[in-house]
Amino acid sequence: xxxxxxxxxxxxxxxxxxxxxxLAPTPPQAGFPxxxxxxxxxxxxxxxxxxxxxxxxxxxxxxxIQHLDPSHESMTAEIxxxxxxxxxxxxxxxxxxxxxxxYVIPSNCNLGFSQGRLxxxxxxxxxxxxxxxDHFLRALAAERxxxxxxxxxxxxxxxxxxxxxxxxxxGGITLVQEPESAKYDGMPRSAIASGAVDIIRDPKGLAAELxxxxxxxxxxxxxxDVESEPLKKSEILAKIYSVLRSxxxxxxxxxxxxxxxxxxxxxxxxxxxxxxxxxxxxxxGHPDEAKALFADILIHVTxxxxxxxxxxxLKTKILPKYFKTRDRSxxxxxxxxxxxxxxxxxxxxxxxxxxxxxxxxxSPNGCATPVFFxxxxxxxxxxxxxxx
Numbered sequence: 001x002x003x004x005x006x007x008x009x010x011x012x013x014x015x016x017x018x019x020x021x022x023l024a025p026t027p028p029q030a031g032f033p034x035x036x037x038x039x040x041x042x043x044x045x046x047x048x049x050x051x052x053x054x055x056x057x058x059x060x061x062x063x064x065i066q067h068l069d070p071s072h073e074s075m076t077a078e079i080x081x082x083x084x085x086x087x088x089x090x091x092x093x094x095x096x097x098x099x100x101x102x103y104v105i106p107s108n109c110n111l112g113f114s115q116g117r118l119x120x121x122x123x124x125x126x127x128x129x130x131x132x133x134d135h136f137l138r139a140l141a142a143e144r145x146x147x148x149x150x151x152x153x154x155x156x157x158x159x160x161x162x163x164x165x166x167x168x169x170x171g172g173i174t175l176v177q178e179p180e181s182a183k184y185d186g187m188p189r190s191a192i193a194s195g196a197v198d199i200i201r202d203p204k205g206l207a208a209e210l211x212x213x214x215x216x217x218x219x220x221x222x223x224x225d226v227e228s229e230p231l232k233k234s235e236i237l238a239k240i241y242s243v244l245r246s247x248x249x250x251x252x253x254x255x256x257x258x259x260x261x262x263x264x265x266x267x268x269x270x271x272x273x274x275x276x277x278x279x280x281x282x283x284x285g286h287p288d289e290a291k292a293l294f295a296d297i298l299i300h301v302t303x304x305x306x307x308x309x310x311x312x313x314l315k316t317k318i319l320p321k322y323f324k325t326r327d328r329s330x331x332x333x334x335x336x337x338x339x340x341x342x343x344x345x346x347x348x349x350x351x352x353x354x355x356x357x358x359x360x361x362x363s364p365n366g367c368a369t370p371v372f373f374x375x376x377x378x379x380x381x382x383x384x385x386x387x388x
Contacts, residue, residue, distance in 0.1 A: 031147065033213070050206055056100060061101055063111070065105050066105065072107060076090075089102070091118050109122065137150050137167055158187065164196040171266055178202045236280050239284070271289070315355045
């Protein structure tokens, strides 16, 4: 007996998806660079100039963070789409960042970044300044590390400065608009003063730098491994250590090799070379580059009350015990050796003041307690002196 054949289902029409089936795009491999471009007042023109001078196939993803009026719908994505052939879209929560696409922050929010996806976050309800660029740059640094690139353009105040410091600390690349070319130079100048900026150019020059960065082995996935063959050339590395020792009086030969090699690779990108021997020769003939490499190796990663438990123990256990038996006629001083950019100094001073207030303890002889500090480098020490 012949089996009854079921009538064939009609073929789905070409180009139409089945109903109720919605597959979220899978984040691509995390190896490609993500560029955050941030601006405030006067920055839209600079963003447009950068995008109009970029090819459509850099292989990088772009996230635009602009200070926007929280009460108005943003038209930024539509405006920027006129300056580039890359796909420009306003960010929706959970959107995956893809290479050669531009993502624009909506108004009245902060932006996070985790596992390749952008996260819309509520704007902080505080009286202080809204710092959306700092917020995103820190998230980008944590997510992309050496593949994080931050660009700060025209704007007032200082948004972006702390975010660039976070990116540089993770081995990423930082760029800033030349203050003279910015309509408002507050944000660029603040970033430059922090010492966290690698490249300073006008908008067209920034576009050219981004193209150069996109082609360098430091940010190409197949060459990101710090143990790759060019960096295994022990004789050349020994020469680099020797140059550093001569120029800085510091011997890095016993320092963590992977960290040194990562920082060398980063400096090679900034000097536009992918040849280790060529870089070693350049380093030998340019003392300023040796200082720059030295500063990169001793990158300043710090924050106020960085290890909260330590400061709490100091205030509640160590200081009370110390002052319980201390001769009150003897002076008391605080010394912070080899500090980074001052956060440790102020954290200790504030901890001591809180201890005094809470325990009704006064400084010996009724005098203020002096806090001494010493930076790891002369520029850092100068910066600290300015803040006192």
